[in-house]
Amino acid sequence: MSENARKPPYEAAKIEAERQAAWVERGDYEAPAPPPDGEHGVYVKSSSPFTSGNLHMGHVRDYTLGDAYARFQRARGRSVLMGFGFDAFGLPAELAAIERQVPAAEWVVQSGDRMLEQMKRLGYSFDYDRVFYSSDEGQYRWSQWLFLTLYEMGLIYLDDATVDWCDTCQTTLATIQVEEGGTCWRCHNEVRLIRRPTWFLKITPYLEENDANMAKLEAQPWDELALATQRYILGRAEGVEVDLEGPAGRLTVFTPHADAAGLATFVLLSPRHPEVEAWIGEAGVREELEQLRSGGWERSARDAQSVPVIDTGRAIPGPAGEELPVLISPLVDARFGPTAALGIPAVDEADADIASRFPGRVPDVDGPKTGLSEGFSAHRPVEGARAAKRYRANDFSISRQRSWGTPIPIVHCPDHGPVPVPEADLPVVLPRDLVATGEGNPLAERSDFVDVECPICGTPAKRETDTLDCHFDALFLWVPATVPPEDRAERMFTHPESRRWLPAERLVAGGDSGGFVFDQRIVTKALRDHGEFAYMADGEPFEGCLFHEMVIADGRKMSKHLGNVVDPDELVGQFGADTVRVAVLWAAGPAKTLNWSGAAVRFANKFLRGFWTYAHDRFVELDAARHDPEKAAETEFMRERLRKWCEAGLMRITEDTADLQMHQSIRNLTRLFERIQQFEKQLKKRGQLDRADAEALVAAILLLARVLQPFAPHAAEAILIDSGRFTSADLPGAWPDAAAIPVAVDDALSGAAS
Ligand SMILES: [Zn+2]
Numbered sequence: 001m002s003e004n005a006r007k008p009p010y011e012a013a014k015i016e017a018e019r020q021a022a023w024v025e026r027g028d029y030e031a032p033a034p035p036p037d038g039e040h041g042v043y044v045k046s047s048s049p050f051t052s053g054n055l056h057m058g059h060v061r062d063y064t065l066g067d068a069y070a071r072f073q074r075a076r077g078r079s080v081l082m083g084f085g086f087d088a089f090g091l092p093a094e095l096a097a098i099e100r101q102v103p104a105a106e107w108v109v110q111s112g113d114r115m116l117e118q119m120k121r122l123g124y125s126f127d128y129d130r131v132f133y134s135s136d137e138g139q140y141r142w143s144q145w146l147f148l149t150l151y152e153m154g155l156i157y158l159d160d161a162t163v164d165w166c167d168t169c170q171t172t173l174a175t176i177q178v179e180e181g182g183t184c185w186r187c188h189n190e191v192r193l194i195r196r197p198t199w200f201l202k203i204t205p206y207l208e209e210n211d212a213n214m215a216k217l218e219a220q221p222w223d224e225l226a227l228a229t230q231r232y233i234l235g236r237a238e239g240v241e242v243d244l245e246g247p248a249g250r251l252t253v254f255t256p257h258a259d260a261a262g263l264a265t266f267v268l269l270s271p272r273h274p275e276v277e278a279w280i281g282e283a284g285v286r287e288e289l290e291q292l293r294s295g296g297w298e299r300s301a302r303d304a305q306s307v308p309v310i311d312t313g314r315a316i317p318g319p320a321g322e323e324l325p326v327l328i329s330p331l332v333d334a335r336f337g338p339t340a341a342l343g344i345p346a347v348d349e350a351d352a353d354i355a356s357r358f359p360g361r362v363p364d365v366d367g368p369k370t371g372l373s374e375g376f377s378a379h380r381p382v383e384g385a386r387a388a389k390r391y392r393a394n395d396f397s398i399s400r401q402r403s404w405g406t407p408i409p410i411v412h413c414p415d416h417g418p419v420p421v422p423e424a425d426l427p428v429v430l431p432r433d434l435v436a437t438g439e440g441n442p443l444a445e446r447s448d449f450v451d452v453e454c455p456i457c458g459t460p461a462k463r464e465t466d467t468l469d470c471h472f473d474a475l476f477l478w479v480p481a482t483v484p485p486e487d488r489a490e491r492m493f494t495h496p497e498s499r500r501w502l503p504a505e506r507l508v509a510g511g512d513s514g515g516f517v518f519d520q521r522i523v524t525k526a527l528r529d530h531g532e533f534a535y536m537a538d539g540e541p542f543e544g545c546l547f548h549e550m551v552i553a554d555g556r557k558m559s560k561h562l563g564n565v566v567d568p569d570e571l572v573g574q575f576g577a578d579t580v581r582v583a584v585l586w587a588a589g590p591a592k593t594l595n596w597s598g599a600a601v602r603f604a605n606k607f608l609r610g611f612w613t614y615a616h617d618r619f620v621e622l623d624a625a626r627h628d629p630e631k632a633a634e635t636e637f638m639r640e641r642l643r644k645w646c647e648a649g650l651m652r653i654t655e656d657t658a659d660l661q662m663h664q665s666i667r668n669l670t671r672l673f674e675r676i677q678q679f680e681k682q683l684k685k686r687g688q689l690d691r692a693d694a695e696a697l698v699a700a701i702l703l704l705a706r707v708l709q710p711f712a713p714h715a716a717e718a719i720l721i722d723s724g725r726f727t728s729a730d731l732p733g734a735w736p737d738a739a740a741i742p743v744a745v746d747d748a749l750s751g752a753a754s
Pocket residue numbers: 166167168169170184185186187188189
């Protein structure tokens with residue numbers, strides 16, 4: 001081979017296309033055989049994106065982190081599953097379809113295909129044969145099964161909820177479809193809030209266990225950001241509770257201020273408190289409460305000062321015997337869930353705000369309303385108070401009046417009320433040709449969908465036309481990849497292979513995924529109790545969890561409006577996938593917001609280009625190097641030093657990569673590259689390199705290429721092949737072992753390839 005052929009230029013597009021073709025041929029994209037009995041595989045679960053049609057930089061960050069970790073674990077000899085699926089139902093796809101006037105089903109497939117191409121171009125080693133769409137019949141059949149199972153367990157129920165409604169468009173609206181000022185996104189007429197029956201998921205029975213498991217998760221590879229979201233969503237408040245006896249019966253009240261319970265001046269009830277009805281005294285209060293429930297409680301609750309508070313006109317003897325007025329406000333829900341709380345203005349600012357709105361009614365206390373001043377003691381505990389806690393997390397609505405979603409498997413019979421569709425009749429199929437217009441409810445207008453017989457009595461009945469919020473589909477989006485596609489129709493939740501992969505070794509997701517994860521943890525516990533997930537005894541679906549922050553540009557969120565959107569395709573076209581991957585990893589640790597700038601790609605491209613050229617030059621130089629045992633003995637100590645650098649670098653890179661702190665890994669990679677060059681410079685001061693030195697140099701380069709593989713897999717693999725010591729079939733190969741780094745002349749000369 002000529003010298004020029006052995007020194008190819010760094011042409012990312014060509015190199016990457018070649019390597020990607022080789023990976024397909026090698027079968028790198030096929031799911032691995034599950035690990036043998038008694039061994040647990042590494043399941044890396046990345047985010048399931050909406051089928052928006054384009055990857056954005058946040059996705060690139062997510063998948064590059066996950067892919068680097070998956071490649072690293074494979075190189076360490078682990079069975080790695082990197083499954084992937086689309087969260088394809090829901091508003092984003094429906095809105096895109098409305099805009100284009102095509103069936104949403106069509107839009108979803110087009111978008112998914114395009115995004116998968118982008119992912120392959122970025123070199124992500126997903127097991128593409130396991131890709132799924134949550135909007136596929138075979139997939140949402142299981143959302144319906146889950147609905148029926150949770151319904152049977154008493155964890156799903158019907159209740160009234162407040163939704164935005166447009167009279168002109170005759171449709172309910174999602175929050176983002178309501179413009180600022182309360183008008184409809186489509187017709188710009190005023191939107192009003194209505195009450196309508198909605199399906200709810202009951203999560204309260206598992207809150208305590210989600211809480212108790214936090215200590216366990218803290219000891220597992222859960223990062224601080226992920227843990228913080230779980231604590232925040234749970235919203236645990238610790239304090240005391242006391243039983244008060246009043247005219248309307250016993251009321252258990254809570255306060256987080258254990259030491260000051262004796263200073264309470266009022267009681268605040270949640271409008272969702274189970275006994276709230278008993279406290280409605282004066283005429284008009286019921287009306288007010290109805291208004292609060294159907295009116296702008298969600299809207300006005302945005303502003304703490306104007307949270308609605310209703311005076312029931314009733315009172316209850318407090319812990320110290322004094323009469324405490326009973327008020328009702330959703331503020332309780334926002335702090336402690338649907339409970340009753342003591343109002344203690346002396347030590348609590350929110351309570352002081354409320355008290356100030358009811359002068360004369362709420363008794364004044366000695367001491368300041370907010371904070372503490374000299375001479376005032378807030379220490380007035382109550383005898384008989386029990387330690388107690390409350391959770392802010394609460395049941396939430398899972399149904400939407402949208403047409404692009406999983407049909408709810410319920411039939412409404414005039415005689416039997418809501419009747420579950422028998423499991424044998426699943427899936428309840430969503431018409432694929434449905435074209436949404438934004439007006440009315442297209443599903444309700446389809447008589448072929450709506451008109452059915454009651455499963456119990458056979459009389460004409462109506463199908464439920466609400467669909468499930470895509471948040472509900474997401475409750476089990478971490479499961480399908482663990483099941484071979486051909487078996488999913490039969491055994492989505494009971495496949496023996498799932499036990500080899502679950503719980504997932506690592507979830508990699510955006511910092512805004514806390515709600516998904518919290519509810520996935522709840523559902524895992526429900527299905528453990530139901531039997532399917534009995535093997536996950538603690539009911540936790542993720543052994544480890546890495547949340548990363550978002551990608552912004554110019555210090556601001558990327559948006560079309562600001563003109564600062566960075567397009568991954570453009571970057572890949574200009575610099576290559578490896579550069580984009582290294583740049584996005586290097587620019588910031590996962591816990592930090594990544595403020596994108598050209599500097600990161602310039603740095604990454606310079607490093608890759610520099611390493612590429614340097615490596616190829618040294619491969620050629622090695623051929624010409626001569627060996628002189630006497631001369632080689634003189635530089636033995638330098639090769640030893642290089643070996644130590646390599647060993648230390650390898651150790652750090654291994655540790656950081658195992659922790660998903662890839663920005664550190666890349667810093668240490670570039671540092672090691674500098675040291676290798678330094679070693680050569682010092683040797684060259686002594687004249688021509690001995691063959692032993694040239695061999696040691698190439699061995700260090702190969703080590704560097706090996707550890708570069710998870711981050712820049714295309715360039716790294718091409719360098720290894722161009723060294724002449726590996727073929728494509730030998731790769732991706734194993735993670736290097738520090739003990740195998742050559743040092744002595746004999747080691748070096750015996751070849752570093754193995
Ligand atoms: Zn409208």
